[in-house]
Amino acid sequence: METIEVIRLGVYGASILLILIGLYAVLTKKSLIKIIIGLSIIDGGIHLLLIGIGYIKDGTAPIFSPGLEGAASRMVDPVPQALVLTAIVIGFGVTAVALSLIIRLYRHHNTLKIDEIKNLKW
Amino acid sequence: MKKTIVIFILAAFGYFLAITFLAPEFESNRNRNGVKNVYLDKTVSELKTANTVTAIVVNFRGFDTLGEVTVLFLAATALGSILFKKRHHIGERTVMLPASSIVGSGAKLIFPAIILLGAYVFIHGHLTPGGGFQGGTIIATGFLLMLISYRDFSISHNILSVIESLAGILFVVFGLLGFMNGGTFLQNFMGTGVLNDLFSGGVIPIIYILVGFKVAAELTGLIYTILHEKG
Amino acid sequence: MSYLVYIIGFLLLVLIGAAVYAVRQRDLLYAVIATGVISLALTGLFVILQAPDVALTEAAIGVALTTIIFIITIRNTVRFEDEKDKK
Numbered sequence: 001m002e003t004i005e006v007i008r009l010g011v012y013g014a015s016i017l018l019i020l021i022g023l024y025a026v027l028t029k030k031s032l033i034k035i036i037i038g039l040s041i042i043d044g045g046i047h048l049l050l051i052g053i054g055y056i057k058d059g060t061a062p063i064f065s066p067g068l069e070g071a072a073s074r075m076v077d078p079v080p081q082a083l084v085l086t087a088i089v090i091g092f093g094v095t096a097v098a099l100s101l102i103i104r105l106y107r108h109h110n111t112l113k114i115d116e117i118k119n120l121k122w
Numbered sequence: 123m124k125k126t127i128v129i130f131i132l133a134a135f136g137y138f139l140a141i142t143f144l145a146p147e148f149e150s151n152r153n154r155n156g157v158k159n160v161y162l163d164k165t166v167s168e169l170k171t172a173n174t175v176t177a178i179v180v181n182f183r184g185f186d187t188l189g190e191v192t193v194l195f196l197a198a199t200a201l202g203s204i205l206f207k208k209r210h211h212i213g214e215r216t217v218m219l220p221a222s223s224i225v226g227s228g229a230k231l232i233f234p235a236i237i238l239l240g241a242y243v244f245i246h247g248h249l250t251p252g253g254g255f256q257g258g259t260i261i262a263t264g265f266l267l268m269l270i271s272y273r274d275f276s277i278s279h280n281i282l283s284v285i286e287s288l289a290g291i292l293f294v295v296f297g298l299l300g301f302m303n304g305g306t307f308l309q310n311f312m313g314t315g316v317l318n319d320l321f322s323g324g325v326i327p328i329i330y331i332l333v334g335f336k337v338a339a340e341l342t343g344l345i346y347t348i349l350h351e352k353g
Numbered sequence: 354m355s356y357l358v359y360i361i362g363f364l365l366l367v368l369i370g371a372a373v374y375a376v377r378q379r380d381l382l383y384a385v386i387a388t389g390v391i392s393l394a395l396t397g398l399f400v401i402l403q404a405p406d407v408a409l410t411e412a413a414i415g416v417a418l419t420t421i422i423f424i425i426t427i428r429n430t431v432r433f434e435d436e437k438d439k440k
Contacts, residue, residue: 062174082178093197251405259413
């Protein structure tokens with residue numbers, strides 16, 4: 001097998017596995033912090049999948065060095081990179097808000113297990 | 123029982139994901155007729171920006187970036203209002219031990235270098251990898267290091283919000299200035315210069331520096347709020 | 354086949370291993386450190402896949418800031434997933 005094939009299969013396979021592992025944590029775990037950890041694992045898998053879609057054989061980073069202005073045909077796709085750049089920063093904001101909600105929930109219920117939080121009113 | 127059902131559902135989901143992305147047709151179709159070539163051409167010929175990702179984030183998709191920094195601002199505000207607590211029932215505080223003197227001296231030594239690295243990353247955002255988001259987060263990690271090394275290190279929330287609002291207003295002003303000469307929002311209205319010079323790319327480096335200040339102020343405020351929360 | 358394949362294989366193994374460990378570990382502090390390791394492996398993969406901008410962002414946000422806010426949350430709430438895990 002060629003190098004590009006190994007990279008393609010490995011990166012796609014690993015990112016799909018990451019998404020499934022994260023979904024498993026979200027669906028089966030009882031602790032709220034574990035659920036947020038699962039969500040951040042899903043995040044990482046999706047970022048890796050998008051960057052992997054943009055990669056081409058023997059690609060270079062989409063940055064024009066002096067004297068190499070004509071190298072555009074060898075560059076990897078910059079659009080998913082810009083998308084993922086945005087997604088990582090937004091993901092951090094979402095995680096921070098979710099964790100602050102968890103701190104607030106713990107203050108009211110004194111537990112983080114979702115099956116013990118019966119009364120969801122605060 | 124529940125775990126078995128979940129594993130079956132996940133296996134089905136994973137099967138469909140795998141046959142979508144691992145199929146040979148996906149590989150042969152994915153780079154056809156992309157918007158990639160248009161962006162790569164215009165970045166060199168019109169914008170004179172070396173880093174294509176910066177050109178997309180600030181210019182081609184600049185309006186999205188404005189929305190993104192707004193979402194980040196909303197996250198910081200929401201965090202502050204969720205964790206808001208009246209002063210008079212603070213409850214028992216977690217005992218915070220002071221950091222050792224090795225950590226303190228090391229943090230003092232490293233802190234200016236981290237701030238300098240962050241500033242370098244967002245000033246050269248149009249030439250090298252990096253930009254406002256990366257530089258802003260690097261600066262926020264520098265402040266985080268100082269906050270966990272010195273218990274009494276405090277940052278004024280007023281200064282942070284002034285920096286943040288000023289950067290946000292200037293972002294919108296530079297976007298509106300693009301309407302001069304009959305252009306569109308965020309269009310380049312300055313001379314573009316020579317590719318790979320520090321002063322090139324017209325309005326792009328200015329906007330990315332503003333984004334850097336805004337992101338650094340927002341993330342520092344967010345970290346400060348959540349770090350001084352005592353359950 | 355080049356040396357790149359071995360580096361990528363190693364990073365992917367670290368990635369999946371750290372993800373499984375983070376989900377299975379019942380001590381939340383260890384699980385959070387494992388998510389930091391996931392971000393570290395992702396950073397290396399982004400560099401190899403020619404995305405240096407994304408790698409810089411992931412290094413600053415994923416490794417430093419996300420880990421620290423998780424640790425602050427654990428300090429303010431509970432360390433173990435279940436009360437009976439406490440030794």
